[in-house]
Amino acid sequence: MNCEAAIDRFLESLTGDLDASTSADLESHLANCATCRAARDGLRALWHGLDVLPQETPSEMLRPRFYAMLHAAGQEKRRRRSRRQRLNGWIEGWWPRQPIIQVGLALVALVVGLGLGPRLRRTPSELEQLRAEIQSTRRLVAISMLQQQSPSQRLQGVSFSYRLQDPDADVVQALLQTLETDPNVNVRLAAADALGQYPELPQVRLGLVESFQHQTSPLVQIALIDLLVEVSDPEVTELLRRVAQDPKLHASVRQRAQSGLQRPL
C-alpha cells in the first residue's frame, strides 16, 4: 500500500469499516511510514476528541408540542373518517341498483361538478390546520416565556414572537408590556426590535410613544427613536420635539431625536 492509498483508508479505519486484510495492509504501511503515521494519529486524536461534545438535549417543551400536534392530527383523521363513513352509508342507502340510472347520475354529477368546481373554495388541508395548531402553540409559548423569571428565557420569548406569521394582539400586548416594565435592558431592547416588525399597527405606534416616557436607559430611548422615525405620525413628531429639547435626557438621545426631526418623512 502506498501513502495515497493509506490516506484514503484513514477514515474507514477510524469508523471500523475496513476489512481485516486491508486493515493489515494499512497497519503494515503505517509501521514503515512516519509521515502517514503522524497524519493518522492526528486525525484519530481529533476523531475521538469529537466525543467530548455533549449530546444536546431539547427543552421540556418539545415533547408536549409534538404530542399536541400528533393528537390534533389524530382527531382530524377521526373526524374525516367519521364524515366519510356517514357519507358512504348515506350514498349506499340512496344509490340506485339499476346500472343505467347509475351511469345517468354519474353524468349529471360530472356536469354539475365541472360547472361548480372552480367556484368552490378549497377547504383548508390537514397540513394547514396542523400549522395553525403550531402557530397557536408558538403564540402561547411566546407569551408564557415573556413572563419567566430568567432574562434569557424572556429573550427566548421575544425571539419566539418572530416566528409568528401574523401579528397577534395578545403577543403584541405582551411585548409592549415587556418593553415598558422589564427590569433588564437587553430584554427591553429585544422587545423594541420585535415590535419594530409591526410599525403599521396603531396600537404599536402608540405603545412605543407611551413607553418612551417610562424608559430610563438611553440605549432603549435611542432604539425607540430609531423605530419611531420610520413612521409618519403627528404624535411621534411631537414626542421627538419634546425629547430634542429636554435637558434632563442624555445628550446622545436629544441628538438622535433632532436628527429624526430633520429626516424627510
Add this chain to the structure above:
Amino acid sequence: MNQPTDDHLMAMVQNGDIGQLGVLFERYHVSLYSFFVRLTGDRVLSEDLVQEVFLRMLKYRHTYRGGQFTCWMYRIARNARGDHFRKWRAESELPEADSLPSGQRSASETLEKQQDHQLLMAALARLPHDKREVLLLSRYQHLKYEEIAELLGCTVTAVKLRVHRAMKDLRAHYFNLAGDPAS
C-alpha cells in the same frame, strides 16, 4: 421482547396508526435536535425544525418506500432546514462558542479536557456548511457513507473525500484556536 423496527413502525403509520410516530419521535428526536443545534447553533430554531420534520413525516408518510428510514428522515431534515433559511433569512454562520479558552496549552492537554467542547464547537462553526453537515452526518448521526452519498446525491468516494477534507479543516481550525499554529 424485540423492539419494532423503524420500517415496521412506518408501515403502521402508513396504514393509519399515526400514534406509532410517537415511538419514532422518542427514538430520534434527541439525535435530530443535536444535529440541528450543531448545524445551526440555534436551540429554539432547532426545536422548531424537529417539530417540522415530524410534521412532514406525517404529511409525506406515503412517500416512504421502506429500507432506509434514517436516510429518509435526514432528507426531510435537510429540506426543512433549507426551506426555513430560504423563507426567513440568508444562511448565517453558526455562532462561535462563547468564552473560548484563551489558550497557549498544548493540543494533547486541551483534547483531554472537558471544556474543550467549546473549542471544538468553535472549530466546527468555522467549517463551511457543507463540510460541517457531512461531518455531523458521519460522526454524530452515524450514517453510513452509502447513506450519506444517497442523501447528498453524490458518490461514496466523494463523501469520503468531503469528510476527510472536513476533518483536515476542523483540525486546522482547532489547533489555530488552541493557539498552536505549528500543528
